Amino acid sequence: MRTTSKRTKRSPLRSRPVTYGLAAVLGAGLLAGCAEDSGGSDSGDGKTTVSVGVFGVFGYKQAGLYDEYEKLHPDIRIKENSTERNEDYYPALLNHLSARSGLSDIQAVEVDNINEIAGLHADRLVDMAKVEGVRKSDWLDWKWNQAKAEGGQVVGLGTDIGPMGVCYRKDLFKKAGLPTDREAVGKLWAGDWEKYVETGEKYMKSAPKGTAFTDGAAGLYNGAVSSYPVKYYNADGKLVYKKSKGVRESWDLAMRAIKGKMTGRLKQFDKEWDQAYANGDFASVVCPPWMLGYIKEKAGDKGAGKWDVAAAPKPANWGGSFLTVPKGGKHEKEAVELAKWLTAPKQQAKLFEKQASFPSSQAAYALPEVKDAKHPYFGKAPIGKIFSKAAKGIPTIPLGPKDQVIKTTISDIGILQVEQQGKKPEDGWNAAVKKIDDVVED
Template sequence: MRTTRKRTMRHPLRSRPAAYGLVAVLGAGLLAGCAEDGGGSDSGDGKTTISVGVFGVFGYKQAGLYDEYEKLHPDIRIKENSTERNEDYYPALLNHLTANSGLSDIQAVEVDNINEVAGLHSDKLVDMSKVDGVRKSDWLEWKWNQAKAENGQVVGLGTDIGPMGVCYRKDLFEKAGLPTDRDEVGKLWEGDWSKYVEAGEKYMKSAPKGTAFMDGAAGLYNGAVSSYPVKYYNAAGELVYKKSEAVQESWDLSMRAIKGEMTGKLKQFDKEWDQAYANGDFASVVCPPWMLGYIKEKAGDKGAGKWDVAAAPKPANWGGSFLTVPKGGKNEKEAVKLAKWLTAPEQQAKLFEKQASFPSSKAAYPLPEVKDAKHPYFDNAPIGKIFSAAAEGIPTTPLGPKDQVIKTTISDIGILQVEQQGKKPEEGWNAAVKKIDDVVED
């Protein structure tokens, strides 16, 4: 039996915000170059080299999982081909899938791209649901279904997810007259994102000088819209964002936050956002597990003990990826074994403990690495329990081929025009719609 001693996150920095390609992947030319020698082969010493194509930092190497697998399988060598940003990696991956050449033995796919991959290229990928030893019941149902093609084939196995919480500054909340205990803070807005905005209105009445309640309206929008069962596409695959309740209500909330001057007018992952953490310029941010390490890095020692984590108003997801195995590769059989092993509950739990990548395998949640996880920087917040509870409640949301484009355009064009340029809400919305219509067919 394994002991159930309390666990703390040892290396919480996650430098791959899996969602929306915000911080993440390889250049097309670089990927192509890697793929040429990456399609697994004999290494020359009698070992078989399995190539793994990823974007950003998936953490397998850093957590020692590749080394562990190679020790378990002395005849296998693993070579990771990593592109820094998903916006470079994904177009190149599509090109390689279309040409059916130049592919790594295993290819990672980001959640906002998995629907397009399943729709266009399921015939070129192994059906992972048919792999011996793969149990659907190990995964959260909504995660499993995200990788399912229309013909029922499951094109990839889920790696991580990004159940959302709200990270907040206890010292700033206290000065503004808001509760600081994480359970009481969660009750402030429990069940409704509009209550989060109401808390912001209360904060701003007594806000410490020079601070805002939240970093930016786009973070609020992202959290709110992701908590609905239908966002940009419906179950029939139809584009519905213009009349979507999720989009309309989340947009209105973000506009309310801007009008109430409760945002720092910051664009996430810009230098100004990073600096605002160090300066203590805002009191809260919607945060998935992988963001905790980012906050720790940017807020630094001055922020230690001041940050905490509370449950989000409603369960929502930001981020996550899948491992796919292209058909017909020289090492397809061994690649399937490796993909299955890397996404098994035990490995997902280890990855969370060492890299803060939250498991998409619900079978990992009772394991001590997850169940007992606490984060010392966030006042020993029981992040395993907080994010496990959120993960279980995330709705099954239909994905479409252009989810990422729509989401990013609404945030980076629509919301930012209102927030940073002072345009009217209808002007920001119309600008976003025009841009989306230019690239997405209705």
Template sequence: MRTSTRGSRRMMTLAVVAALTTGLLAGCAEDSDDGSSDSDSGSGGGGKTTLTIGTFGVFGYKQAGLYDEYMKQNPDITIKENVTTKTDVYWPKTLTRLQAGSGTDDLQAIEIGNVTEAVQTQADKFVDLGKEVDKSQWLDWKTAQATTKDGKTIALGTDIGPMAICYRKDLFQKAGIETDRTKLAEQWKGDWSKFVDLGKDYMKKAPSGTKFVDSASSVYNASFGGESERYYDKDDNVIWDKSKGVKQAWDDAMTVATSNMSSKLKQFEDPWNQALAKGSFAAVACPAWMIGYIQEKSGEAGKGNWDVAAAPTASNWGGAFVGVPTASKHQKEAIALAKWLTAPEQQAKVFAKQASFPSTPSAYPNLKPLPATTEYFSNAPITQIFSDSAKSIPTQIFGAKDQPINTSINDIGIVQVEQKGKTPDQGWDAATKEIKDVLGQ
């Protein structure tokens, strides 16, 4: 994943794309490089207009050949992509340039964890793209995330991360648990606590050396990813300590953290990768972009043992946008490029190469994972499952400090309980202290 919301892991895709040219995988990680790099898609000069696009991680536009295609269609345009590997470097740098009114790229990418801050504090620094497009092309909730209260849409949606449950049906079978994806989805439909309850049943006859899930944090984020009201309310009041969604997700996570059903792993780190290869946990909440990663890390031994079922509730993990700063010296041309890059046809092309799941529903009927990927996941109707989830995700309310609040709950609160043996109350108190520091309270 390319964002800190998704764990800042977009660069992990690079290792997988070679094997999965068109799998359900959104590149979503970054490497250890804190710096920036420039990537030219063509030479300028000759009276051409050079448009720059600032991105973080791997967006897939260059990889899918979109820049070359656009320049071929528009020979008077040259496109230069300026890539900053890490979002925690990219966004502060972008904010500084937006506020200065100079130095921005002609097109500027915005990660979902930063879009609320952009909407609330930088809206006047972006062109209103809502006046330039038919907004019905995008999922309503996606467009709403980049739209101000007075109706200005500062950026157009790129990818999203609809959620499902990926599970090892061989391990489920050995534990005496239902393996049929449709029946499983019905068992836990509408309530993540039902998914957790299934974990209790799994552990009664769990195959030796296995756990039900990878971590309590993954359960928290999956459950919380389907909530409309999160850490802020619609009036931008901080309500993290009163939110029903937070309480429910925390309770689900604590049931896992205080039981024997968690492998207590941090996603995408080496021990987690090794657990995938060994088949050490039976289920994981997986956004569309995680499918290819699971396939690559589980390897040949996992082929036909993995399956995919609809998640208890429609949930989202990740996504980004592209906007045009008012400081662009080539606004007209930049707007045209932004519209073209984020149109359904181009989002489908990025999916075919990078497998980032589109935020434009009209692209869904023609999305097809590789036959090898479908076979790997027991011929599950992967595209249908993720498409149905995408269409049902509610409009979510984000706030300026959403990301650090979420990090405090996961990396401090839940870790205190799951890793250090503290009580849920002690974990909550630790998270509360950190959050109050973040909010300056």
């Protein structure tokens, strides 16, 4: 998963959202055991070692997929090189692609970075669309297109995605006079993120003491803006976030939520956010599938039987990654076969069952591991059906090279200055714009 703009803390087993605290390990995980340095060399026992470079916990090892592949291919040994955070992993990956050295046989790329990779280094990555046995129809169209370069090459195969739902506390909704049945809850805001805010306003009129409707304004903003067909860049690759309807309307909703005091003023993945789950301090949170395990861990036994999942107001995506294969690696052929196998529908379904990584392969949605999936902690919510439906409706949003920077700056500087520091909305927006202008070329 895969938030990594917010993905280093996915679930207890899969922690891949970015937490934006730089560790002094730039390239350490990427270089350790790289294909051209040590990890890609043959093992000495007649087996070929294929190295896989990832950030955080992708779950392949934990779900037993590496072991399964090695049993199917006795001549292959898989070595995973994992860097904890994407903000350390990704700059190193860019450096090694530029230098054409120090690369693992397979390199993972986060969704907010895939456009830049395709723009800068498509010629240095295998065109996966031309690999025998790879079927475009297995993937959701919008996911497949995210990895397509200007010249038509598909630089990576999609792994997971993050279709959004809304996780909510049934006990708090009931005390506030709101429905608790997931179908009825979904109807409260169906089709419009503004209705979600309106529901928050109703909640706050009878809110249980000390609780907020939602965790923070950034989560609301992220959910809303990701449901629009244009976000930060247009289809021509032009930076348009200052005039984007999706950005402006989502920002305004976030400001309305702050003004209405319906947020817990929490920054996601901070310790205070974790503690708020344990304390039951807020009633709802915008949640992709990978967040369910995280909520279960942080809310703990005290939250058992209280949480449920409803459909989000509109289909939107948060998170996801790709597997790429650098050209010219010592084991390029073996790497292509492994990447193809790991992202095939059957393996994606197994990864969802074991690690809550929701498939980007639409062919996986008909498999029982996905179709029949229910989550006991969330009232046996039919999460396979809820998130599959959302995934199919997610718009194809043009990506740009600095999506991650823009999204994070708006959330962590613009919104938080208003929400936590009490600044005026226009001052928060201007602070975010200034920071973005300093680091992003128009």
